[in-house]
Amino acid sequence: MSLIDTVISNKSLGILLVEELDLIGDVFKKHLHSQDDDVNDLCMHIERYRGKMLRPTLVILSSLATMGSDSREALDDRHRVLAAVVEMIHMATLVHDDILDESDVRRGGATVNSLHGNDVAVMLGDYLISKSFHLCSTLGDPSINLALGEVTNTLCEGEVIQLQNKNDLDMKQDVYLDIVGRKTGSLIGACCYLGAVLGGGDDEHCESLRLFGEEMGIAFQITDDVLDLMGKTEITGKSVGRDLDLGKLTLPLIKLRDGLDESGRREFNRIVGSRDKSDLIELLNSSNALNETMKTAREMVVKAQSRLDVLPAGPARELLLELSKSVLTRHS
């Protein structure tokens, strides 16, 4: 079941969420609007990156779950602003990631760097970061600004650690998990945490939701890394094996490598070194690495779900549980 199917599976809450995402989209567009037509064209182009709106959804659901509510009255403009802020930050990371990865395609469309050059993509990413901090500042709550700054610091550090470990065929699993925790887990964790803060949650609720988000985010990224290898371009909207091309060792390859004997390891080094995708996929299929990888993702989701026990029971908490499960069965 896809993320969106999961959301809609709960009818009344599903309708509320769809309407909220619409309002959040309006805030997003309104705040990005510039007097400059070229800037607006670029922002329109990257709207297609918005896709699943996972992060805004988590802001809203975490807030509702903290309050034990599924009512529209529990939400206000601060929720919509914060949700737009985190989505802008996410988009900024996508635009700058595409420069780092020299990617031509995202969600089946051309990337900004491939269409307009690195210079325009650097600027557009900066514009999105700037706009997100500015929009966040309109909330008038320094603690939210501070939390957001901590997350973007962590995101950047994750990116730097990943750059350092490029082409390192010996990279350990815990380094991989650290990178993924910083690059994907931290922002998703912050969405849940800040949603809970807006919902007036106590420290235990807020911290539990942060951990829920972080762990769910890591599981999300692990399945993303599996899709990078095994997914179909027409569904994922990305070319297969990009991580391999970029010298990024992801969990399936780490699991594969760690299960090999000495001669197998030499073969692994040759295949990864030469970026030979078909040989790699053959080797993967003859191993248990993909099963073990998905087992790690499943364990991460179970851990994440246990974090929700402290919250009051209700439809929003149920939907968070469902969402975390849907991470394991995603296809794009």
Added chain:
Amino acid sequence: MSLIDTVISNKSLGILLVEELDLIGDVFKKHLHSQDDDVNDLCMHIERYRGKMLRPTLVILSSLATMGSDSREALDDRHRVLAAVVEMIHMATLVHDDILDESDVRRGGATVNSLHGNDVAVMLGDYLISKSFHLCSTLGDPSINLALGEVTNTLCEGEVIQLQNKNDLDMKQDVYLDIVGRKTGSLIGACCYLGAVLGGGDDEHCESLRLFGEEMGIAFQITDDVLDLMGKTEITGKSVGRDLDLGKLTLPLIKLRDGLDESGRREFNRIVGSRDKSDLIELLNSSNALNETMKTAREMVVKAQSRLDVLPAGPARELLLELSKSVLTRHS
């Protein structure tokens, strides 16, 4: 007289400023420090970009001038934090500008992009932006965050407008002044404005100082553009004629072009199109364009200085006046 000579010309205030810049440097380094050694190495490398510390100096002086004080007791940690914040933003723009401009050299040293590639430079700039917003949030004053977000929005828009006008030989003087106002004037204006806010200035003081900074910043950039053409690499630390190479039409060339007849204009188009520096400098020297350019810069400084009339007389206001004058005689 250089900027630093000007500062030291007032003895007691000069000593205070030198000591404050030292404290600001400590805040800067402490907040940029990461657990990651590679990040720290990169931050050490770009410390050499800090150079003149014009922006932190203006934060401190504007605050003192607003209070009509030249006493250390008038300053506190908020001043040092804010001064470090604006310097970080300035450094982030330098790191990303060097990617856009494909520059190899800055202040006589190699740029981050030339040493480590665009990917590392994109990340380092993002890290500096993130750290600056985070540090700013520690002040706990949403209005300062908001003002900073407005400035970074403006900086990005200036960059985009500049990219759009690349290689446009017909670019008008007011478009040039708009770009320069956004790219250089806005941040320098914000330094003066926010310094005044910290000094408890009323609206008139704060807004006058903003205009002072913006206009001084524009004059600063105009002389920078003259230096780009006429300066010596061993003094400026940059190669001559970079703007021409990058297809950026600056004020000396706009003045030159606007003074030419039809056949002169054809020659101008040929020279600029072929990036022929020696022919261009010959054409400039045979014209009155450099004089006219410096006249515009001088007029801008006079306008800036008049903004200070509303402030109480005192050594800090005097030094602001001197600083704005020194912009016209800078060599690097």
